[in-house]
Amino acid sequence: MAKASDLVKRLLVGRALRSGQLHEQLLPKRIALPVFASDALSSVAYAPQEILVILSLAGVSFYAYSPWIAIAVVVVMLTVVASYRQNVHAYPSGGGDYEVATTNLGANAGLTVASALMVDYVLTVAVSVANGVDYVGATIPFVAQHKPAVAIGIVILLTVVNLRGLRESGAAFAIPTYAFMIAVLGMIAVGGFEVVFLKEELRAPSADFDIVPEQTDLTMFAAAFLVLRAFSTGCAALTGVEAISNGVPAFRKPKSRNAATTLLMMGLIAISMFGGIIALGLASGVKVAEPSVAATDLLRPDGTPVGPGYHQQPIISQVADAVFGGGSLPFVVISGVTALILFLAANTAFNGFPVLGSILAQDRYLPRQLHTRGDRLAFSNGIIILALMACLLLWGFDADVSRLLNLYIVGVFVSFTLSQTGMVIHWTRRLKTEEDLKARHQMHRSRTINFFGAVMTGLVLVVVLLTKFVVGAWIVCIAMPILFLMMKAIRRHYDNVAAELEITEEYDESTLPAxxxxxxxxxxxxxxxxxxxxxxxxxxxxxxxxxxxxxxxxxxxxxxxxxxxxxxxxxxxxxxxxxxxxxxxxxxxxxxxxxxxxxxxxxxxxxxxxxxxxxxxxxxxxxxxxxxxxxxxxxxxxxxxxxxxxxxxxxxRGRPEQYAPGVARRSGGEQVKNR
Missing domain, CATH: 3.40.50.620 (HUPs)
Incomplete structure (x- = not known):
């Protein structure tokens, strides 16, 4: 029985790796890009559509605001990417936003960032997997009827792959991620060429549809609020940017330079895909409505509602239909890789959450078991905890993307804002001691970038809270303080135990029993x-x-x-x-x-x-x-x-010693110590 269970474990996870093989798990840029960028790149599958969905509440006429909203999102994305390139050079240890905030703003700010990131990582897994299940469920009825169970099954599969180690999971996810990038960028290139140079008119399947506005005769304030809500939803395209700053130790040397290069590549690709999809969507006349009211509010050319039997295709599928034709091979490929990349987007969280948990455990804010590595030199305990929390969320919210999205991006913009504020303080402190003129010039430039980033992300955070608080973001605003207080309590416990066990001058060995x-x-x-x-x-x-x-x-x-x-x-x-x-x-x-x-x-x-x-x-x-x-x-x-x-x-007797993931091990290959 024991040998059988060990055989199953080895088949799923793989043979155990020696601590000295840790360097073999480090990633080159070509593998690091799909590992850490899948979340940010997959956001283009739903962020452009969500902008149009929110604007559709006021009717098709409000689609005119979408280009300006898209430009605003792109500006914020460029700012965040430029800001985080400063982060990975200044703090390459992998602490990311948590380390920046703790060092420059204090422990409480660091814990606020940590709690925000942990919530956001869990939501990344839940939202990405639930959205992928929606894509698959559109063509396979069984999946649509059992969404929570299928979503939880996908999370379990991703967990097993990640338990096999960072390098193996990266290699497994690299091909579909690159396939998604090539397919979508190719579609944008072909569609753009047809529109700009061939002057052809693209027609999406819903181009001739109309939308019944839910909100009519809007005041100027209400209209502005709706536009801001669409902007805050579109900012979901920024999620995942912070993962690279948390994953710098996973890169090959020179770590900081490779991480910064990967971050820039990710940003440029994501911006190109985001802008291209929303531009082609508007050029081809895509119409999308809130899923809950699409059956009645989305009207056919003859003015009749589409009815409950109508399946509203996602924006990428509609653009692919307009560019290549529905049912064509490119259309099928694009639809398939889009669904796949949504599942794989969760992998960004599976790499970011365990590293963050390890650092917090090392600082005694989380149980020490999260700082230990498993058989495959991955932080196995963190991977399993993330999977359990995501499964609970999928089960509790019935794998409903619309409900989960309302909880999304609050945490990530809290961490963005505090991190960039901390970087401004970092450069200001460095400038007080630096005398080299060239170095001072670079620091002034970096501080300006981070200051602009702090202002931009702070404004977005305010908008997100104002527009999403009532519809679900309040849950995150409760979860973050609970995590914050829990980590403070854990640290207080560890500090009390350490103080109680410390050998003091008053301690006298002669008091030991004779x-x-x-x-x-x-x-x-x-x-x-x-x-x-x-x-x-x-x-x-x-x-x-x-x-x-x-x-x-x-x-x-x-x-x-x-x-x-x-x-x-x-x-x-x-x-x-x-x-x-x-x-x-x-x-x-x-x-x-x-x-x-x-x-x-x-x-x-x-x-x-x-x-x-x-x-x-x-x-x-x-x-x-x-x-x-x-x-x-x-x-x-x-x-x-x-x-x-x-x-x-x-x-x-003679049975090999069994370990739970990370039990009785030390991160980085320390020898097992007596308790």
Whole structure:
């Protein structure tokens, strides 16, 4: 059974890697781009469409604002990319926004960024997978009918792939990511050539449709609010930019330069795809409405509603239809790789969240297990926790993209704003000590870029909060403080434990006990009891006695007689128990011994069975477990288990040691230490 489970693990995760092979997991730029950019690139699959969906609430006439909204989103994206190129050079350790905010704005700002990023990483997985399921569900009814189950299954598959290690997951996801980039950029190039040079008219499947406005006779304030809401939704295209700053350690040397180059490549490709799709969408007359009202508000050319049987194609599919024709091979390829890239977009979070969790654990804000590496040198515990949280979110929100999107991008813009503010302080501090004129010029330029980035992302954050708070963002605004307080509590616990265990000047080793009173617990006379007695005698305690609890008078007298008949050279003390309780009389007796000699130690030896089947644990050692659990809280009392291996335990002899992901390991290959 053990070998079978280990074989399954190896088939899924792969053979364990030595700590010295960590350098083999580092990524070249060609692999790092699909690993860290899949989230940002996949945003073009839905960000342009969401802009049009929000504007459609006021009717097709409001589509005229979409080019200006797209330009604003592109300006913000360029600003963020330029700003984060400064980050990866200044802070290449992988702490990203968390490290920048902590170093320059203080621990509380750093924890705010960390809580925002963790929420956003979980939402990245949930939104990307749910959106991918929507694409597949449009053609496969079974998937549409079981969206949450299919989405959770996809998350589990992504988890297994990521547990195999960063390099393997990157290689697995590189081909579909590059296929998506080539397909979409090719479509934009062909469509742009037809429109600009051939002067052909592109016609999307919905070009002749009309939209019934949900909001009519808007005041200037209401119209501006709607445009701002469309802008905030379109800013989903910026998600994933921060992942590269958190993943710098995963790059090959020179790490900072390779990360900055990859960030620039990602930004230029994402901007080209985003701008091209929305431009071709408008040129081909794409019409999209809110999914919940599309059946009634989307009108055919004859003025009749499309009805509940109509499937509203995503904007990329409609543009592909207009450029290549519906049902053509390029159309099928583009639709397929778009659905695939949405699933793979979650991989950005699977690489960012575990690294961030490791850094937070190293700083004692999260459990230390998150700082350890698994069999494949990935932060396995962080990967599994991310997957569990994303699955809970998908299940709780029924894998509904519209509901999940309302929670999205709040966290990422909190981290953007605080990070860029921290970078301004970083450069200001550096300028106070730097004397080289060339270096000062570069610092002034970097500070200007980061200042502009802080202002831009801060404004976007305000817009996002104003436009999304009521429709779902309030959940994130509650989740972030809860995570913040949880991490503060964990750090306080670790600090208290460290202070309690620290060796101080007042600590005097001479206060250690000079005498050891040994007690062996006896239930009956058999081999485990004799072994425990022999071991206790071998430790040469100051005093040694055996104690048993007399529940049944007849059995107690028989035990006493056999003890004397065998001539066991250890005195046996019988404890009375009129209420047939076993644990409490032993605890009372140990307390009495401690009270007589408060400065001495009492060692309790407990014979235990070692069994080979899980169900045998239910049949043995229950009294021993209860006793140990109670005795561990008694100061000055040591508990020693003396094992006796039953024959059933032979099946486990020679079994290779099993590890949970990251258990009893240290990040970076430290040797296992005694607890």
């Amino acid at each position: 005498r050891n009173h040994a007690i062996v617990l006896v239930s009956k006379i058999h081999k485990p009891t004799l072994r425990a007695l022999a071991y206790a005698r071998a430790t040469r305690p100051s005093t040694l006695e055996a104690i048993t609890v007399g529940v049944e008078g007849k059995e107690a007298r028989a035990l006493q007689e056999e003890w004397e008949r065998r001539g066991i050279p250890v005195p046996l003390k019988m404890l009375n128990s009129p209420y047939r309780e076993i644990t409490q009389p032993i605890l009372d007796y140990v307390k009495t011994v401690r009270r007589r000699s408060p400065r001495d130690v009492v060692t309790v030896f407990i014979p235990e069975y070692v069994v080979g089947h899980w169900w045998e644990h239910l049949l043995h050692n229950q009294s021993a477990f209860r006793l140990k659990a109670r005795l561990l809280f008694k100061p000055g009392v040591m508990v020693t288990s003396v094992p006796w291996q039953l024959h059933s335990s032979d099946r486990l």
